[in-house]
Amino acid sequence: MDIACKEFTEGRPMMIFFPKDNKSVFSVRMYHTGDFERTGSNHIYIHPITGKVVKLNLWKKKPTSEKLTRSMYFIHFGTFWGHYSRILWIFIGLVVPFLYFTGFYAWWSKLKRRQNTPLFRPPVKENPSQALNLQGIIFLSSCSTRARTWNFRTRI
Incomplete structure (x- = not known):
C-alpha cells in the first residue's frame, strides 16, 4: 500500500x-x-x-480516445454526477413512454369521438328551384325574389 x-x-x-x-x-x-x-x-x-x-x-x-471510451459506461448509466445525474437519467428515460401513452390516449379518445358522429351527413332536402349540386359543380338558381341578386348555394 x-x-x-x-x-x-x-x-x-x-x-x-x-x-x-x-x-x-x-x-x-x-x-x-x-x-x-x-x-x-x-x-x-x-x-x-x-x-x-x-x-x-x-x-x-491516457489518450483522449481511451478516456472517451471508458467514460461511455458512466454516461450510459448516468453516474457521472452521482445521484443527481441518475435522477435526471430516470426522468429522461420516462419521457419516451409518457409521450407514447399520452399520444395513444389522445388518438383513442379522438377515435371514440368520431365513432359517435356519423361519417356522412344525411342529404339535405333542397328546393330544386334554388340550387342544384351535381358532382361538386354548383349551378346558379333563379334570381332571388327579395334581394334581386343571384343566389349561390354551396354544400359543405
Missing part, C-alpha cells in the same frame, strides 16, 4: 486486488479528484515478491 501511495501521491487508495496465483500481481485502484469512477480510475500494479511497480496506469496519461 505504501508503494502505491509513494508512486501516485495525488490520489488515495480505494481498492486492493490480491494475486490469484504466483504469476499474478497486486492491483491498487487509486482515486483522484475528477475521476469518473467512484473507486478510482488510476491503476497501479505491484509485483508480489519484489514489491516493485510493474505497471502504472494513470487516468491523466
Whole structure:
C-alpha cells in the first residue's frame, strides 16, 4: 500500500486486488479528484515478491480516445454526477413512454369521438328551384325574389 501511495501521491487508495496465483500481481485502484469512477480510475500494479511497480496506469496519461471510451459506461448509466445525474437519467428515460401513452390516449379518445358522429351527413332536402349540386359543380338558381341578386348555394 505504501508503494502505491509513494508512486501516485495525488490520489488515495480505494481498492486492493490480491494475486490469484504466483504469476499474478497486486492491483491498487487509486482515486483522484475528477475521476469518473467512484473507486478510482488510476491503476497501479505491484509485483508480489519484489514489491516493485510493474505497471502504472494513470487516468491523466491516457489518450483522449481511451478516456472517451471508458467514460461511455458512466454516461450510459448516468453516474457521472452521482445521484443527481441518475435522477435526471430516470426522468429522461420516462419521457419516451409518457409521450407514447399520452399520444395513444389522445388518438383513442379522438377515435371514440368520431365513432359517435356519423361519417356522412344525411342529404339535405333542397328546393330544386334554388340550387342544384351535381358532382361538386354548383349551378346558379333563379334570381332571388327579395334581394334581386343571384343566389349561390354551396354544400359543405
